[in-house]
Amino acid sequence: xxxxxxxxxxxxxxxxxxxxxxxxxxxxxxxxxxxxxxxxxxxxxxxxxxxxxxxxxxxxxxxxxxxxxxxxxxxxxxxxxxxxxxxxxxxxxxxxxxxxxxxxxxxxxxxxxxxxxxxxxxxxxxxxxxxxxxxxxxxxxxxxxxxxxxxxxxxxxxxxxxxxxxxxxxxxxxxxxxxxxxxxxxxxxxxxxxxxxxxxxxxxxxxxxxxxxxxxxxxxxxxxxxxxxxxxxxxxxxxxxxxxxxxxxxxxxxxxxxxxxxxxxxxxxxxxxxxxxxxxxxxxxxxxxxxxxxxxxxxxxxxxxxxxxxxxxxxxxxxxxxxxxxxxxxxxxxxxxxxxxxxxxxxxxxxxxxxxxxxxxxxxxxxxxxxxxxxxxxxxxxxxxxxxxxxxxxxxxxxxxxxxxxxxxxxxxxxxxxxxxxxxxxxxx
Numbered sequence: 001x002x003x004x005x006x007x008x009x010x011x012x013x014x015x016x017x018x019x020x021x022x023x024x025x026x027x028x029x030x031x032x033x034x035x036x037x038x039x040x041x042x043x044x045x046x047x048x049x050x051x052x053x054x055x056x057x058x059x060x061x062x063x064x065x066x067x068x069x070x071x072x073x074x075x076x077x078x079x080x081x082x083x084x085x086x087x088x089x090x091x092x093x094x095x096x097x098x099x100x101x102x103x104x105x106x107x108x109x110x111x112x113x114x115x116x117x118x119x120x121x122x123x124x125x126x127x128x129x130x131x132x133x134x135x136x137x138x139x140x141x142x143x144x145x146x147x148x149x150x151x152x153x154x155x156x157x158x159x160x161x162x163x164x165x166x167x168x169x170x171x172x173x174x175x176x177x178x179x180x181x182x183x184x185x186x187x188x189x190x191x192x193x194x195x196x197x198x199x200x201x202x203x204x205x206x207x208x209x210x211x212x213x214x215x216x217x218x219x220x221x222x223x224x225x226x227x228x229x230x231x232x233x234x235x236x237x238x239x240x241x242x243x244x245x246x247x248x249x250x251x252x253x254x255x256x257x258x259x260x261x262x263x264x265x266x267x268x269x270x271x272x273x274x275x276x277x278x279x280x281x282x283x284x285x286x287x288x289x290x291x292x293x294x295x296x297x298x299x300x301x302x303x304x305x306x307x308x309x310x311x312x313x314x315x316x317x318x319x320x321x322x323x324x325x326x327x328x329x330x331x332x333x334x335x336x337x338x339x340x341x342x343x344x345x346x347x348x349x350x351x352x353x354x355x356x357x358x359x360x361x362x363x364x365x366x367x368x369x370x371x372x373x374x375x376x377x378x379x380x381x382x383x384x385x386x387x388x389x390x391x392x393x394x395x396x397x398x399x400x401x402x403x404x405x406x407x408x409x410x411x412x413x414x415x416x417x418x419x420x421x422x423x424x425x426x427x428x429x
Contacts (some may be wrong), residue, residue, distance in 0.1 A: 007342040008053055008311065010069035010159070013048065015043055016075045016336040019318060023105070023140035023158075024290070025090045025230040025273055029319025029338075030099050033116060037079035039319065039332045040088040043111075045102055047122055048078035052340060066311055066347070069339065080122055082110040090142045091319070094150040099125070101145070107132045107157040109166075126169045136160055142184045147195045154183040154197060154210075155282055163199065165210055175214055177201055183232040187241070189255060196295040198241055203255065205243050220258050224251035233275035235282060236324055242285055242299060244272030249387070250287060252299045262300030263299040268293060274320040280327055280345050287318045296347035311347065313339055 017386040020042045022028060028040040038047050050306040051071060058067040082088070082104045093100050093114075100122060102110045114120065130136065131201050139158035146152035154165045156177075163175040179201035196219075197208040207220035229245040237312040240261065244250045248271065250264040274288035278296075285299045295310040296315075315335040322329050322344070341347070356423070 004346060005058065005060075006346040007052075007346055008067055008069040009050075009052055009072050009340040009342070010313075010337055011050065011072050011074055013039065013046060013077065013336045013338060014074065015046055015079055015363050019334050019336050020359075021334075022087055022089050023089055024271075025140055027274065027319045027321075028088060028091055029321045029330055029332035030091045030093050030100070031321040031323050032093065032114065034323070034326070034328060036116075036120060037321070037330045037338070038091065038100065038122075039338065040091055040102055041336075042087055043084040043104060045080045045082055045088070045091070045100075045122070047076075047078045047080070048074055048338065050065065050074050050340070063310070063312070069313075078122075080112075080124075083122075083127075084108055084110055086138055089140050092143050092145060094145040095147050095324075096150075099145060099150050101143050103141045103142060103143045103155060105154060105157075106136060106320065107141050107160060107164075109143055109155055110155065116240065128153075128166055128169055140182065142181070144184050144186045144197075147186045147188050154184060154186065156184050156199070158182070163197065163208070173210060173214075175208060175210070175217055179204065181241075182228065182230055182234060182245075185232060185234055187234045187254065187255075188238045193241065198232060198234065199247075200232050200243055203227055203229060203245075205229065205232070205241065222251075222253055222260070224260075224263075225249065230271060230273050231275045233277055235277040236279055237282075240277065240282070242275045242277065244275055244287065246271045248272060248289075250275060250285060250299050252285075264297060264299045264301045267295060267297060267334055274317060276322040276329065276347050277318065278327065278348075279325060281348070284345065284348050286320075286322070286329065286344060286347070288317050288331070290316060292316055294320070294329070294331070294347070296343075296344070298348075308346050311339075311341065313337065 006277050017170050033035045036049050038045055050105040055070050061068045082102050084104040086106050088102045089105050090103050100112050100114050107130040111126050112122045112124045114122050137159040141157040143153055143155040151168055156163050157182050161177045170185055181199055183200040183203050185198050187198055187247045194211055199206050203226055205222040208217045209219050225247050227246040229243045231244045233242045239255055240252050242250055242252045244252055246266050248266050250267055252261045254261045268289040270290040272287055272289050276286045278284040283298050284296055286296050292313045293310050311334055315333045317336055319332040327343055327345040329344045331339040
């Protein structure tokens with residue numbers, strides 16, 4: 001019998017006594033591999049190493065189809081001091097995870113190299129400091145590596161309202177924004193030889209082409225609603241871009257036709273702060289919010305919303321990350337707990353256990369039987385009515401025929417060659 005449920009593991013980050021709150025939309029968790037991941041708190045980065053054992057006997061919670069987290073221990077934790085002045089807001093990595101960046105609330109960036117080997121270490125490469133005579137208000141900040149050239153990095157800050165693109169530690173381009181940015185990410189496009197930039201500004205999703213001039217580099221703009229957008233995700237094949245926020249709705253846009261492909265409305269109880277696409281099932285996405293919930297569902301809204309099939313953890317999420325080519329989610333919470341969800345595509349199948357499948361099939365059969373019975377009853381009701389109608393029609397036809405025959409054989413009516421009496425009188429006169 002195949003296992004229809006996912007595997008969930010949890011442990012505590014021992015090197016953290018407490019976590020810093022950061023911004024509402026910060027994401028401070030990255031899954032580098034199945035065994036290594038990094039989190040951030042204050043101005044420090046912690047690399048965590050674990051080993052995932054096989055779960056022999058799963059204990060299921062009250063949530064249908066979702067097993068209780070299996071407790072494990074970390075096999076290694078390494079703390080890296082980034083020497084950033086302020087609290088880290090976001091973590092990002094290059095496509096091959098060879099480079100890692102951390103950006104603080106002022107917009108300063110710490111960039112390091114990561115080698116995935118037996119003695120994998122994070123080695124500091126360079127820093128991009130926020131140099132400005134004017135003081136900037138501290139807030140959310142984000143960065144993203146170019147998908148084709150990892151030496152190029154773009155960063156933005158909520159209150160600065162611009163995009164700065166760096167080649168190494170040298171500023172190469174600045175794009176001014178109209179609204180406050182909330183997420184930034186590079187992605188590939190089949191019609192473009194270079195990477196494009198996706199950015200959420202207030203309630204809009206904008207696509208920028210850095211090759212164009214500063215005034216004409218915005219090539220696409222979408223407005224899903226009137227509320228703030230807090231999260232953004234791009235599918236592994238760069239075909240879809242998903243955004244979500246305070247409206248609790250996931251809106252997905254097609255990058256080939258540049259139109260809206262679907263909306264998953266009211267998928268969470270609170271604002272959406274994390275979205276990830278599934279690799280094995282492109283029509284499914286994973287969403288996390290301001291609370292402790294993670295749900296899986298079809299982003300076109302056809303699966304509906306069932307809050308009793310999701311995963312709930314001990315405290316609010318501070319970050320969620322998914323491996324690019326695997327159904328594997330890593331999460332970091334405010335109580336310094338970390339969660340690993342293996343085969344996370346089965347979160348969507350959590351409600352499809354044997355009992356629920358049997359019940360759904362039984363309900364379908366019952367509906368078919370009920371539908372057949374209703375049709376039979378309707379036919380039975382229609383048959384006597386049709387018979388009565390036919391009898392009435394026959395009676396009406398017979399009565400009409402008798403009336404016509406009576407009218408033709410009235411006494412005193414002229415027949416054939418017989419002449420009327422009035423005509424005879426006229427001739428005699």
